[in-house]
Amino acid sequence: MQKIANLLVVKDGQVLLLKKPRRGWYVAPGGKIDEGESVYEAATREFIEETGAKPIHPHLKGVYTMMMMDDDGKQLQNEWLLFTFIARDYSGDLLETTTEGELEWHPIESLHTLPMAEGDRSNLLFAVHQAGMQYGTFYYTEQFRLLQESLQQSTEGE
Template structure:
């Protein structure tokens, strides 16, 4: 199973997002973990590689299972784990464009309406606005139509 780590930075009520050219969807910068790499190391490394800036004190906000199925939801075609981190500051000036797409600052509220995978919307909104951790499973078709979402969360008390 593939493991992916992404990281969203929130600063001055803005979030730094990467607009992917293929679909025009927005994502948090991130990517595949290298063998032997921790989820923290992967999120930090991928953020630097994709933005040219360094996130300050990122912390884990969610762990998700992402499942791609046929249109009926009965045959699994692909599956991966996603670890979502958040940070509230960065060092350096982010690139404007990379081979991965365009980096843009958007108001936090825009996470509710920008084009993106619905599971990303769920986990990024939680990461930037809630306390605690979120866990979940997202079931998608191959065209990334969300078929089912199961979410749990916990708050340290």
């Protein structure tokens, strides 16, 4: 199972996204969690590597299982565990382009329409608009067509 962490910065009504060159899809900066690394450390490290800036006070907003199925949706091909973090500010100067893609600021509401994996859309919209934590499982084909999703959420005290 691949473990990954991403981190979305929301500032002044905008979100910082990375446009990936292969599909032209948008993602929150992030990547693989190294052996022995905490999810917090991984999200922060990946954000710094991909943006050149340091997130201020990031916190966990969601934990998701991504099930990658064959094109028929019957055979499991791969499984990822994703930890999504959010921060409301950053320090330092942002890079314009990285080896991972182009960094761009977009209005929060563009998360509804920008090209991205549908599971990413669900978890990023939750991160910016909802209190608490979200958990879920997304089933995709190898071409990232969403087959099925199951989402739950909680807030402290429930």
